[in-house]
Amino acid sequence: MKTLRRASIQKQILILATVLVVLVSVIAMVSEPFIYGRNDRDFRNGLFAGQAEMVLDHFREAASTQEEDAVLSAAVRLGVRVEKLAPGNAAAAREKIISSSDLVERIKSLLASSILTSIRDTLAREPKADFLVVRVDAERALIFHMPVFPPRLWLAPAVASGLLKIVIPLLLLAVFSSWLITDPLTRFATAAKRVSADDNTDEPFEAEGASEIRSLAESLNVMRNRIQKMARDRTMVLSSVGHDLRTPLTRLRMRAERSGDPELRRLMLADIETLVSMIDGCLAYFNDPSEGETDRKVDLSSLLQTIASDFSDTGVNVAYSGPRRLAYVCKPQALTRALTNLIDNASRYATQIDLILRHRDDGGVQIRVADNGPGLTDELKAKVLEPFFKADESRQIGLKGGFGLGLPIAQGIIKKAHRGQFALLDGEPNGLVIAIDLPAV
Template identity: 40%
Template sequence: MNRWRSLFLCGSIRRQIIILTALPILAVVVIASLIYSSENKTPYKSRVAIKIQMVVSQLAVSGSPQAADAVMTATSQTGLKVERLSARTAAAELVPFKTSDCDLAEISGELTSSLGAEVRKRTIAGSSEEVIAVPLAGGDVLAFTPAVRPSLPLLHPERLLFLPKVLVVVLPMLLLAIYVGSIITAPLTNFARAAQALSPDEGPDRPFEEHGPKEISALARALNDMRARIREMIDGRTRMVRAISHDLRTPLTRIRMRAERSTDPALRDAMLTDISRIDAMIQETLNYLQRDVASEAAVRVDLPSLLQTVCHDFANLDLPVSYEGPPRLAFACKPQALVRAFTNLVDNGVKFAGLVTVRLETLADGGVRVEVADDGPGIPQELRAKVVEPFFKGDASRAATAPGGFGLGLSIVDEIVRNHGGTMTLLASDPHGLVVRVDLPALVEASIAQSGDARSPMPYRTEQPRHAPI
């Protein structure tokens, strides 16, 4: 019971409305069927009573025992069993009996005044049955045993005649339930669709339509106000971090100048290293907060050329990075953002592995799949969901002594991929290593800017020096 209750309460509102509307309809149909069945009992009893009267009349005018036997045989073949008992046999086998069979009682009641019919219990060789006894002139008795009243099959013509009456009531109520369910659930469905398409930087300020019923309008206003508060909070956080990072640059520059004037080489090098790391951390934080991926227009580029450009930049530094995939493939994307994302992935790979491979393949739905695989130590399963969180460092799981970033590289990649409507998945490589799988869907034509010849190599490059934190 609780399971069905949970399924009902957790189901869609439209289904709940239809069920709540259908239950009373089914109750009406069942009650109407019972009424219909009770109304149709009377014609059956009347038919049996009329048939008994006809048999008695025909036997009265039959001129011979053979004709009387023919009448009774023909009657029995119709389902109304009839036997002619002598007065002695009737006295021995038939006894007065108060029947509980409503059909027999009503049939005999209709014939009592005209034929003197009564319900009797007939006992033969230890077995008994209820019959309708009709006395004849001369003392003989006709014992009638009506067949059990047949129940109409589901598709019997008499039931089908009742079907239009039911449909007149049922169909309008079901259509009304579906219409009401659509009116109520359509705004909620639109809310869910708008919420899934929202991003912190793109889209209208008030994406939820504030019209319709009072409750729906109130919900839309609340969601729009919440959207405005979230955007204001994000903008405030970004401004604060940028201001702090900017203000830190001035004292950091003074510390660098003082460290460079140090006469102790070991102390000077250690201080300059720490200052460089702090400066890199500030720059990486600013890059993470940078929202240029949201404002960059999507253009159609040659994706293999873009990926090969990233690989060649690392290969020119004698780093083991290679590309596998089709030589040409026109694909709509935000190229600067993708260059930044795949540069981060390849850069992470060369830090922890001896070989990095970038593979490209097309998907059946028009999207693409890019995999950046390395043969390093990999990332444990329990840390793969955490390494995409900002400022989470999983370096200890890969190489304790390897140089690492500040925990923002994969966060930046994940944000860029999600901004493209794609997904990023971290998988284990065989026999060891990490595979970062990026699935990008095909963008709709309306969101693609005209970029000229999409077959050009598109040598987009980052402005940061290669193998530096992005």
């Protein structure tokens, strides 16, 4: 089985087709004698002809009326409907009387069936019953009533044979082939949806199944590793440049502070402060805040209340809503940074911010950061999660702007470090709601 699963798809299809042919042949060889031996019309017609001939011979040997009646009674028990031709009907039936030597052939001729006659008998409510008048001797004749076979005796063998030889083998093969061929593809597609550029899994695409799927998985793993290496190299270069820029900025600050023109000194120091903030933001984005921090159990309610109180002390209107105590295992410093970024971002665009905590029935938690700002369009909801994108034109009401890194940093902390869900929703009646769903631990 393992060898078949690792074979190429072309070879798997060839093997499965061969198995189907062998399976149908074996089933037909085993089942057809049983099916047709019990339900075939030709078999039953031949049996009736033999029984009718036997009745005719016994009736010819009967020497008295009692013996003739005994033969007819025995015929009824055999399932052969036969009666003596009354003397008064002999003249009327003279044209239909046949000789005893023609009995078997005439019975087979009358009972012979084809597709058309079988369909006709199936559709007819009361199929016509034929009869034969057979001469026994110069003075006696018998009337044999031909049997009327139910339509099922024609349909049953064909239906049973079709089910056993075609339908059931095809169904079994379809189920087996779908598991054999499509199951690796389904798992492969699931892994492709789950994988991301910042996933740390070494081999996200499991190399199993057909040879074509294994080859594709290996190629994608190589490509993904190369992309991850390029991303790490880029991050390392940008982080190094950000650190190196601090030295010349420090010298610029010192020289600007020695400037004799107060207005020029103020403008230069403001520009330097902007550059420092940009560098700090980039370094914060490139360095994962959750690295090096271990999960530990904290009072999540107390953590969120502390964040809300800290912002309230600086003049930002943040209101906490939720349980007084809620124990949860997380990375508290990383989660604090994510929520701080979200509230700080919302404070630039809104006058009221609500920090809401809820406990789910499955053990997870819900955190909502809702503001009363102008909100975002559906198009901007996707763009603001990209690094360095700013939607100040649509939301900003304050003077201080960011660099477009607050939301991407928070999203990375929630999704990577806590395996949670992060979404942007519309507030009621206006504003933006950032929905965070953290899983049960």
